[in-house]
Amino acid sequence: DSGVTQTPKHLITATGQRVTLRCSPRSGDLSVYWYQQSLDQGLQFLIQYYNGEERAKGNILERFSAQQFPDLHSELNLSSLELGDSALYFCASSVEPRTYNEQFFGPGTRLTVL
Amino acid sequence: DQQVKQNSPSLSVQEGRISILNCDYTNSMFDYFLWYKKYPAEGPTFLISISSIKDKNEDGRFTVFLNKSAKHLSLHIVPSQPGDSAVYFCAASARRGLDSNYQLIWGAGTKLIIKP
Numbered sequence: 001d002s003g004v005t006q007t008p009k010h011l012i013t014a015t016g017q018r019v020t021l022r023c024s025p026r027s028g029d030l031s032v033y034w035y036q037q038s039l040d041q042g043l044q045f046l047i048q049y050y051n052g053e054e055r056a057k058g059n060i061l062e063r064f065s066a067q068q069f070p071d072l073h074s075e076l077n078l079s080s081l082e083l084g085d086s087a088l089y090f091c092a093s094s095v096e097p098r099t100y101n102e103q104f105f106g107p108g109t110r111l112t113v114l
Numbered sequence: 115d116q117q118v119k120q121n122s123p124s125l126s127v128q129e130g131r132i133s134i135l136n137c138d139y140t141n142s143m144f145d146y147f148l149w150y151k152k153y154p155a156e157g158p159t160f161l162i163s164i165s166s167i168k169d170k171n172e173d174g175r176f177t178v179f180l181n182k183s184a185k186h187l188s189l190h191i192v193p194s195q196p197g198d199s200a201v202y203f204c205a206a207s208a209r210r211g212l213d214s215n216y217q218l219i220w221g222a223g224t225k226l227i228i229k230p
Binding site (some may be wrong): 002004035041044048058092102103105106107108 | 118
């Protein structure tokens, strides 16, 4: 158990809909990362927050947005969903972003868009 | 543009033998490399890392070798055990500036199967 929690575990929805994925980092970790893993692909970095502020952006679509709240939990919002958005979405956390500290991953949310 | 490549989607190794997983990268600015292990229905977990100032790092049964001139790294697992069956991801990062943040660039993963 990494200490990072993600809800829900599974999500099935239809094209055009909007969903919210939730992540609670490890106790004491200030930095949260979101990743997308499509079938047989590596992890694609989406976005990072540090202590409530956006720190870095990766390959995140404009239809996607995220935020980190004062209690440090984070939410990833996916809107106008398309079939291609079906993937595993991982959240990871680390103590701070300026070191090479390892990232601790949650179990992921499997999103299926029908 | 795949900056980190794991060219073998899967690898099958006999229990007790050596497993060698390979990773190639294209960006010479990468200065830190990590290996993560992933079981089904779980998130990746950190395994071992290496800085570009080293060419080898060892942790128990796991050793990572870095060949900077070839832009290649490998993970050796000796001896391989059934519990090592998992997907292994190679990831690389490059520091950007003094007040630097970093992103991990990930390979597609290699599925390691340890046969009894």
